[in-house]
Amino acid sequence: MVFPEYRPRRMRQNETFRSMIRETRLHAEQLVYPVFIMPGKDRREAIPSMPGIDRISVDQLKKEADECLELGVRSLLLFGLPEKKDGMGSGAHASNGIVQQAIREIKKETPEITVITDVCLCEYTDHGHCGCLINDEVDNDTTLELLSRTALSHAKAGADMVAPSDMMDGRVSEIRSVLDENDFQKVPIMSYAVKYASAFYGPFREAADCAPSFGDRRSYQMDPANSREALREATLDVEEGADILMVKPAVAYLDIIRSLRDEFDLPIAAYHVSGEYAMIKAAAEKGWIDGEKIMAETLLSIRRAGADIIITYCAKDMARLLQG
Ligand code: PBG
Numbered sequence: 001m002v003f004p005e006y007r008p009r010r011m012r013q014n015e016t017f018r019s020m021i022r023e024t025r026l027h028a029e030q031l032v033y034p035v036f037i038m039p040g041k042d043r044r045e046a047i048p049s050m051p052g053i054d055r056i057s058v059d060q061l062k063k064e065a066d067e068c069l070e071l072g073v074r075s076l077l078l079f080g081l082p083e084k085k086d087g088m089g090s091g092a093h094a095s096n097g098i099v100q101q102a103i104r105e106i107k108k109e110t111p112e113i114t115v116i117t118d119v120c121l122c123e124y125t126d127h128g129h130c131g132c133l134i135n136d137e138v139d140n141d142t143t144l145e146l147l148s149r150t151a152l153s154h155a156k157a158g159a160d161m162v163a164p165s166d167m168m169d170g171r172v173s174e175i176r177s178v179l180d181e182n183d184f185q186k187v188p189i190m191s192y193a194v195k196y197a198s199a200f201y202g203p204f205r206e207a208a209d210c211a212p213s214f215g216d217r218r219s220y221q222m223d224p225a226n227s228r229e230a231l232r233e234a235t236l237d238v239e240e241g242a243d244i245l246m247v248k249p250a251v252a253y254l255d256i257i258r259s260l261r262d263e264f265d266l267p268i269a270a271y272h273v274s275g276e277y278a279m280i281k282a283a284a285e286k287g288w289i290d291g292e293k294i295m296a297e298t299l300l301s302i303r304r305a306g307a308d309i310i311i312t313y314c315a316k317d318m319a320r321l322l323q324g
Pocket residue numbers: 118120122130165166200201202203204205217272273274275
């Protein structure tokens with residue numbers, strides 16, 4: 001007597017069968033590698049809470065980009081650490097700002113790379129909030145103008161795609177109209193549509209030196225308890241013209257990735273953030289887990305939940321593993 005539950009096992013018995021029926025796969029081209037750019041020349045500075053990730057100066061980008069291309073990772077997401085910060089985050093939209101320089105460098109040296117830029121003010125404001133303040137509160141509407149100026153300066157420098165991460169209301173339509181008015185209709189917007197107020201961003205805030213100097217980001221980032229709100233946030237961004245919807249963080253929010261996947265037909269991106277990366281690295285360093293296997297399983301689960309694109313500090317490690 002053959003039991004019905006024997007059936008799936010028949011297909012698991014050899015690798016060809018397993019591969020034949022595999023529902024989800026990882027490809028290096030689906031991975032986006034975040035890069036932190038710092039001022040100066042010939043500089044590479046390790047980020048203690050993110051082993052394997054360095055802050056690098058603009059001249060180091062070619063090496064980084066070549067290494068990515070070699071591994072099949074074709075897109076970078078750029079973050080800038082400006083020389084000086086101020087109350088209005090003016091370094092964010094400076095025509096010769098750190099990210100603008102980085103974009104030009106990549107376009108000159110490694111034009112095969114797709115350049116995506118994070119559009120936000122928190123790395124550029126001296127108070128560390130994602131917008132400008134009025135009476136110690138982030139003011140949504142005055143921030144919009146600075147964000148669209150920032151996105152435009154990135155496009156002018158040659159960015160292929162902009163990714164607003166600030167979570168101000170109305171920023172996607174504001175950025176879209178400013179880009180269109182300036183003849184950048186072809187530059188897509190990957191919106192951080194669903195960004196939770198999360199402790200998983202801890203190491204990033206150390207890397208980018210952008211922890212808020214007072215208060216927190218809960219007035220503009222989402223409450224981790226909410227999932228219906230994620231659909232409302234995403235719907236607004238779709239209506240405003242977003243081309244890709246992002247969910248962030250990833251692993252603790254796989255249900256949100258899945259519900260966006262089911263609800264919308266736009267490409268979905270997931271940001272596997274700094275804290276998620278740090279946890280894998282730390283446990284692997286201690287010898288408590290197999291870091292490579294956990295990384296692969298984690299990234300696969302993000303794809304299985306419905307993400308087309310994964311932004312991850314593991315991009316190079318994963319691509320290396322895929323190359324065997
Ligand atoms: C900027 C921004 C943050 C991250 C990406 N863009 C920090 C934040 O919102 O506090 C976090 C990325 C990571 O943790 O890897 N707003």
